[in-house]
Amino acid sequence: MDMISSDCHYPGCFVCVVKEGNPNKCRTSILKFFRELPSQDDDGQVLPISGLWNTAMAHPNDPEFIDLEIFDCMAALIWKGLKNRRWLSHDQHIYIPYYAAHVIxxxxxxxxxxxxxxxVE
Structure with a gap:
């Protein structure tokens, strides 16, 4: 993903993605983030997932992330945790399936x- 903020050290970080001022570009970037996240092995993934859980708890009736395929992303992360023990034991990835289940x-x-x-997803 393209880096939105020049101050950020993590290309495509979720915080930078949601800070995008153009709503259409923001939605496209969030969709891309959700589609790419399960295939990444980067450290620090637990932070955006826990943030997504906080968002889901604060706004459980908001369909925006649902429309942007958050369920597919979270299900893929849970599945990844079940199938890839090396990934699960690295960094703080052990928490990701937990947060993903709570987002759903x-x-x-x-x-x-x-x-x-x-x-259905």
């Missing part, structure tokens, strides 16, 4: 259509 659960606790979307 937080969005599903109030909205039936989100739950249906999570199961």
């Amino acid at each position: 659960g937080s969005y599903n606790m109030n909205m039936e259509e989100f739950a249906v979307s999570a199961v």
Whole structure:
């Protein structure tokens, strides 16, 4: 991903992605972030995932991340944790499947259509 902020040391970090001023570019960048995250092995992934959980808990009825395929991303991270023990034991990755499951659960606790979307995805 392209780096948004020249002050950031992590290309494509989630904070930089969501700071994008252009809403269309921001949505495109978030979608790209969600699609690419499960295939990455970088350190520091737990921070954006825990931030996504905080967002999901604070705004469980907001469909924006649902529309941007967050369930696919979180399910892929859970699956990666189950299948790739080396990745899971590296850095703080042990927490990622936990947070990913809670992201999915937080969005599903109030909205039936989100739950249906999570199961179908």
